[in-house]
Amino acid sequence: MARQCIKNYLQENPNKVLVMDGGQGTELENRGIKVANPVWSTIPFISESFWSDQSSEDRKIVKEMFNDFINAGAEILMTTTYQTSFKSVSENTPIKNTKHYNELLNRIIDFSRDCIGEERYLIGCIGSWGAHICAEFHGDYGEHPENIDFYEYFKPQLDNFFNNNKLDLIGFETVPNIHELKAILSWDEKILSKPFYIGLSVHENGLLRDGTSMQEVANLIKGFGEKLNPNLTLLGINCVSYNHSNDIIKSIHKELPNLPLIAYPNSGEIYDTTKKIWLPNKNPIFTWDDIVKGYIEAGVRIIGGCCRTTPNDIKAVTIAVKERAKKYIDM
Numbered sequence: 001m002a003r004q005c006i007k008n009y010l011q012e013n014p015n016k017v018l019v020m021d022g023g024q025g026t027e028l029e030n031r032g033i034k035v036a037n038p039v040w041s042t043i044p045f046i047s048e049s050f051w052s053d054q055s056s057e058d059r060k061i062v063k064e065m066f067n068d069f070i071n072a073g074a075e076i077l078m079t080t081t082y083q084t085s086f087k088s089v090s091e092n093t094p095i096k097n098t099k100h101y102n103e104l105l106n107r108i109i110d111f112s113r114d115c116i117g118e119e120r121y122l123i124g125c126i127g128s129w130g131a132h133i134c135a136e137f138h139g140d141y142g143e144h145p146e147n148i149d150f151y152e153y154f155k156p157q158l159d160n161f162f163n164n165n166k167l168d169l170i171g172f173e174t175v176p177n178i179h180e181l182k183a184i185l186s187w188d189e190k191i192l193s194k195p196f197y198i199g200l201s202v203h204e205n206g207l208l209r210d211g212t213s214m215q216e217v218a219n220l221i222k223g224f225g226e227k228l229n230p231n232l233t234l235l236g237i238n239c240v241s242y243n244h245s246n247d248i249i250k251s252i253h254k255e256l257p258n259l260p261l262i263a264y265p266n267s268g269e270i271y272d273t274t275k276k277i278w279l280p281n282k283n284p285i286f287t288w289d290d291i292v293k294g295y296i297e298a299g300v301r302i303i304g305g306c307c308r309t310t311p312n313d314i315k316a317v318t319i320a321v322k323e324r325a326k327k328y329i330d331m
């Protein structure tokens with residue numbers, strides 16, 4: 001059965017909350033893929049044996065990851081293309097021209113679609129501009145972020161993703177800088193020609209990583225008025241602190257009460273950039289049930305997990321979402 005356009009689906013089913021998958025990059029790492037390189041979780045797809053050898057170990061690992069997220073309840077899953085911009089790929093792999101780049105993206109999308117089946121939604125994941133220089137968690141884009149040609153950077157991936165019918169939704173992830181947000185919002189329906197969302201990278205203190213308040217973010221969006229691209233389907237947060245994510249979501253909902261939201265926080269563990277290890281979340285004051293409850297009350301329509309969240313986390317999200325749905329029906 002053909003999938004309904006996700007924007008229409010969300011509008012026609014106002015009480016439905018979709019469960020998303022978890023942090024693929026870190027999950028592939030957990031399963032033995034060495035992702036520590038500039039193209040990160042794209043790495044398994046770069047090797048020719050992934051495509052030529054049906055029994056390749058990496059192929060099995062990626063497939064099993066998708067499978068485990070689906071078994072945990074995920075209804076909408078992502079391509080593992082966070083670090084797959086043309087710039088990152090062409091500077092760090094043998095793929096140097098747009099023809100080969102498009103072949104790579106098409107292969108990844110075909111493979112991901114095969115893994116998740118026809119009935120589930122597939123998100124084409126695009127890491128922020130800052131991702132290619134590891135700036136997505138501080139948002140410092142240099143002295144003149146207003147002069148960065150964001151469109152030139154994103155164009156090859158946008159041209160591919162927005163024209164590929166196997167993708168239902170495009171996700172701009174971990175956007176930490178207001179100039180980048182402004183640029184994405186300025187692209188019209190000809191460029192961003194199908195449903196998309198923007199996942200903001202927000203600090204524990206509630207500000208965008210570059211220091212912009214959520215009120216300023218909202219004013220920027222409201223300022224577009226009628227000119228806002230109608231394909232902007234959801235706004236939200238990803239890879240933000242698990243413990244603080246409810247407050248952040250509430251602050252966005254307060255400013256933009258009519259915009260559907262998406263939220264997928266990280267596991268709450270802290271990455272020690274010096275030692276390059278994840279430190280435990282010493283203070284897990286909330287359960288997924290608390291988190292999901294708060295999200296749904298604040299207009300969140302898609303809930304999943306980002307870095308270091310596993311199929312077990314997604315299982316907990318699924319249970320919490322189902323519990324909420326039951327309560328809603330009982331009311």
Ligand code: MET
Binds near residue numbers: 041078307
């Ligand atoms: C640094 S946030 C990364 C998000 C990405 N979707 C992943 O987990 O693979």
Ligand SMILES: [Zn+2]
Binds near residue numbers: 023239266306
């Ligand atoms: Zn993440």
